[in-house]
Amino acid sequence: MPQECVIQESAGAMRASEGGTWQATLITAGEGSSGIYSEEMLAEHGPTAFPKGTKLWFVHPNSEKGEGPGDRDPRDQWGVLEEDATHVAGEGLTGPVRVLSHWKDVVEGIGTEASLSIYSAGMKDEAGNITLNYHRTNSIDMVGYPGREGSGLTRKIEAARAASTHPDAASAQGNPTHQEEHMDELKEKVDALAESLTALAGKFDKFVENAEAIAQANDDADGAAEAVVKSLEAVKAAALIGALEKPLIEAAVRGDDVASGIEDAKKVMSEAKEAAVKADTSLNFYQSTGSSDDFSL
Structure with missing residues (x-):
C-alpha cells in the first residue's frame, strides 16, 4: 500500500531562456534516491504538484535538526515559478523561473555548478514508484550536489535570440567598428544635451536678472x-x-x-x-x- 512521504530528489537543471529569464528542469523521469519517477506520473501530477508561484530556495529544511518548511528564512528564497510546471517528454518537468533581484548576481555566479532538487509531498508504493502530490510547502531548492545526472545550471546562447529579433544586434556587439559608431553617436547625444543645458542655464540666469530688476524697480x-x-x-x-x-x-x-x-x-x-x-x-x-x-x- 502506498505510503505518504516527503520527496527530496536532486535531478533538476537550469538554463537561461529567451528573454533573459531562467528555464528550470525540476525533475526527470527515472530512478532516484527517493524512488522511481515515471513519465506518466510526471505528466499527470507534476503540473499540480508544482503550480505557478512555487518558491525556489537555497537548500532543503534540515530534517535532522527538526526543521520543516515553516522554519525557512524568507531571505533564502531566490526565485519563483512564473507558470505551472509543464511535462516535456524526454526532459521531465520544466518551468520558467523569475530570479529575485537581490539573488540575481549569486544565481548568475553559481552557473553550471548549481543543482536543483525538488521538495514535495508524495506517495511511494512497495515497488518504489513515486506519486507527487500538491502541498503549499512544495518547493524547488538549490543544492550542492546532484542526486542523478542531468542536474546543473546551463545557459542558452542569447546571441541567437538577439539575432532573430534584431538582425544587426549580434554582429554589432562583436564588431569593434559598430561599437565605435555607437559610442560616437552616444557622445554626440551627450554633447547636444550639454549644449541644451548650457543654453537653458543662460536663459534662467537672464530670467533671474530681469526678475531682480523688476523687484528693484518696484x-x-x-x-x-x-x-x-x-x-x-x-x-x-x-x-x-x-x-x-x-x-x-x-x-x-x-x-x-x-x-x-x-x-x-x-x-x-x-x-x-x-x-x-x-x-x-x-x-x-x-x-x-x-x-x-x-x-x-
Whole structure:
C-alpha cells in the first residue's frame, strides 16, 4: 500500500531562456534516491504538484535538526515559478523561473555548478514508484550536489535570440567598428544635451536678472511714492496760503524736494504778517488822532 512521504530528489537543471529569464528542469523521469519517477506520473501530477508561484530556495529544511518548511528564512528564497510546471517528454518537468533581484548576481555566479532538487509531498508504493502530490510547502531548492545526472545550471546562447529579433544586434556587439559608431553617436547625444543645458542655464540666469530688476524697480517706485506722500503731508502741515501752497504741492507730486521751498514760503508768510501788523498799527493811529493837517509847529 502506498505510503505518504516527503520527496527530496536532486535531478533538476537550469538554463537561461529567451528573454533573459531562467528555464528550470525540476525533475526527470527515472530512478532516484527517493524512488522511481515515471513519465506518466510526471505528466499527470507534476503540473499540480508544482503550480505557478512555487518558491525556489537555497537548500532543503534540515530534517535532522527538526526543521520543516515553516522554519525557512524568507531571505533564502531566490526565485519563483512564473507558470505551472509543464511535462516535456524526454526532459521531465520544466518551468520558467523569475530570479529575485537581490539573488540575481549569486544565481548568475553559481552557473553550471548549481543543482536543483525538488521538495514535495508524495506517495511511494512497495515497488518504489513515486506519486507527487500538491502541498503549499512544495518547493524547488538549490543544492550542492546532484542526486542523478542531468542536474546543473546551463545557459542558452542569447546571441541567437538577439539575432532573430534584431538582425544587426549580434554582429554589432562583436564588431569593434559598430561599437565605435555607437559610442560616437552616444557622445554626440551627450554633447547636444550639454549644449541644451548650457543654453537653458543662460536663459534662467537672464530670467533671474530681469526678475531682480523688476523687484528693484518696484522697490524704487514704492520708495518714491512714500516720499511724495511725506512731502505732501509736510506741505499741508505748513498751513500756507493758497498762492504759496499750490506750487509746493505740484513740486511734491513731481518728486522734488520741497523742504527748502516750505521754509521759504513760511518766511514769506511771516514777513507778510509782520508788514500787515505794522500797516494796521499805522492805520489805527491816524484814525485816532485825525489828519496830519491838524498838527502845527
